[in-house]
Amino acid sequence: MRKSEIVIVGDTPGVEWRVPVLRFVGKDPHAPKVYMQAALHASELPGVVALHYAVPMLEEAERRGEILGDITVVPKANPIGAAQYLYDELQGRFEQGSRVNFNRDFPLVPLEECAGLIDNPSSRLATENLKRNLLSMAVQADLVLDLHCDDESVIYSYLHELYWPSSMDLAESFGLGAVLLSDGSSAAFEDAVTYAWQHGALGNRKNWHDGRLSLTMEFRGLRDVFPEIAKRDAEGILSFLKRRGVVVGTPSRNEPFTGAATGLDYVQMVNSPVFGALLFEKDVGEWVKIGERLATVAPMPGDPSKDIVITAPCDGYIVTRVQHRFVRATDNLMKIASRELSHAARKPGGGLEV
Numbered sequence: 607m608r609k610s611e612i613v614i615v616g617d618t619p620g621v622e623w624r625v626p627v628l629r630f631v632g633k634d635p636h637a638p639k640v641y642m643q644a645a646l647h648a649s650e651l652p653g654v655v656a657l658h659y660a661v662p663m664l665e666e667a668e669r670r671g672e673i674l675g676d677i678t679v680v681p682k683a684n685p686i687g688a689a690q691y692l693y694d695e696l697q698g699r700f701e702q703g704s705r706v707n708f709n710r711d712f713p714l715v716p717l718e719e720c721a722g723l724i725d726n727p728s729s730r731l732a733t734e735n736l737k738r739n740l741l742s743m744a745v746q747a748d749l750v751l752d753l754h755c756d757d758e759s760v761i762y763s764y765l766h767e768l769y770w771p772s773s774m775d776l777a778e779s780f781g782l783g784a785v786l787l788s789d790g791s792s793a794a795f796e797d798a799v800t801y802a803w804q805h806g807a808l809g810n811r812k813n814w815h816d817g818r819l820s821l822t823m824e825f826r827g828l829r830d831v832f833p834e835i836a837k838r839d840a841e842g843i844l845s846f847l848k849r850r851g852v853v854v855g856t857p858s859r860n861e862p863f864t865g866a867a868t869g870l871d872y873v874q875m876v877n878s879p880v881f882g883a884l885l886f887e888k889d890v891g892e893w894v895k896i897g898e899r900l901a902t903v904a905p906m907p908g909d910p911s912k913d914i915v916i917t918a919p920c921d922g923y924i925v926t927r928v929q930h931r932f933v934r935a936t937d938n939l940m941k942i943a944s945r946e947l948s949h950a951a952r953k954p955g956g957g958l959e960v
């Protein structure tokens with residue numbers, strides 16, 4: 607394994623950011639190339655600790671001569687966000703100066719133009735240079751895993767709809783609870799990678815997704831950072847790489863997919879109609895029927911007659927839950943993967959909150 611660092615010059619004198627990059631060189635130039643990063647949203651650590659355990663496994667595989675495809679790992683992708691503390695809380699999701707989500711506004715550039723992404727860094731701010739450096743590494747790979755997490759959630763993945771069901775092996779390797787299928791129209795990292803591939807040389811466009819996969823993995827919730835879970839996720843990474851012929855060996859994980867595979871337009875957003883204290887009655891990973899109780903919101907403490915009961919708007923599978931227990935009117939409480947077309951308006955950029 608080779609270690610290097612990307613240096614991002616800060617926006618003010620005397621400041622610079624360093625992004626560690628770990629590289630394994632594969633023995634077979636025809637084997638798929640892999641790029642993995644974690645904590646683009648700097649406070650999301652389940653992917654970081656999964657890579658913490660996966661890297662030594664890859665080093666062991668390297669010692670045994672079992673790495674076939676090149677593997678690039680960026681275990682903590684966002685030092686700018688990791689330094690953003692406000693009132694004692696890490697604010698790793700949005701860049702404080704611009705309020706732009708660190709996982710939005712990636713440049714949408716055809717593959718042939720990606721080599722120029724990091725030219726002239728002095729003409730851009732640090733966050734833009736960080737995004738361009740990450741993207742320029744990822745587009746060179748065939749398999750791109752951007753590791754995130756949700757508030758509280760099952761393990762699930764966002765994928766361009768054209769990668770499914772050919773990436774069923776991903777679900778089997780990680781034991782995914784759900785797969786949410788997008789049309790790739792946001793400027794999130796996974797979509798910017800897909801955009802580059804999709805807009806490659808004319809002759810290759812038709813089959814641009816053959817052998818390729820770019821995804822956002824939601825490694826459960828923010829607080830799901832435990833050694834046993836992280837080791838299991840690392841086994842999931844190794845299992846997936848073995849299935850795709852990047853690493854030699856038999857996958858240790860093989861879990862038939864029984865969860866929900868749903869287009870984003872079929873994800874029902876359950877929102878609160880009032881301010882109040884939130885009391886959940888259903889957990890993530892549960893299947894529910896329309897009309898079933900999901901939660902109670904208590905807007906008037908001491909007066910249960912004012913309680914608002916939140917019920918399921920559809921049959922479906924609870925993918926996520928909000929972590930806070932105080933809510934305002936319109937705040938999202940849950941996302942439910944259903945078979946019915948959602949009436950929720952998606953945000954400009956096409957995605958749900960990733």
Ligand SMILES: [Zn+2]
Nearest residue numbers: 647754755960
């Ligand atoms: Zn995230």
